[in-house]
Amino acid sequence: MKVMVFLTAIFVALASPDVTYAGMLNQAQKYAGLHEVKHNKKLRAVLGVNPARTPWCGHFLGLIARMTGRKPPEGYAIARSWLRFGAPVRLTYARPGDVVVVRAGRGYHVGILAKLSKTRAQLIGGNQSGRVQFSYFSRGKVVAVRR
Template sequence: MRVIALLAAAIFAFAAPEVASAGMLAQAKQYAGMHEVKNNGRLRKMLGINPARTPWCGHFMGLVARKSGRTPPKDFTFARSWLRFGSPVRVAYAKPGDVVVIRNGRGYHVGILSQLTKSAAKLIGGNQSGRVQESQFSRGRIVAIRR
């Protein structure tokens, strides 16, 4: 029965990427507020790493993708690897649930789009001020949007 459910989720994800992306947003919101220190034990179990010592936005996205029936990129642990996830989307066509990779200093950060305005992208993701939360980032920092 589990195999059938997994196959159905995979077919659904490929057949309707917009619906699958919305599923990722809903999945991510279930973890909102979890903190890398206060919820360390639970996050360690879910992510397979110590989030208090390891950058974990990519790990969190891998968890959310798998729980939503999607396949994360090969090396999902790095935010930059999400540049190869799904299909590219132009900023003008971005929708809540899309995966957004942004510039973060000299590196990258990845999260799920919850809202896009003329000047900012609101993302929910892991390792945002040490927790799973929605944070606002300048649109100018967007490197890629994937669905």
């Protein structure tokens, strides 16, 4: 009996992260297309900030993390804070649903991995050209992948 309980616990521990992170990607997709000005009222209500006046990629990831039962990192509003989220993953092992931090100018941007090719990472996130959308980033700009 103890062995069966132990094996069940291992199975749940190994299976749950896939569901959780795929869930983050699925949740984020529900907001695709919302624009910080055109849909300001709706975004303001779910983010708790005015996206037309505030860098909001971290706020968006915080919303998605909470919706999927994850705890955002302290200071989650700042994209760089997502370097402390979950566990680190090498880029070569990244999979859809992982949180990706990229270099953006002199700062950082954070999104959720949708696809990864040899040269680019496709992320969905907030504040990508003023909206929630899929955008491509060079793999060379990826600073961290977190699961």
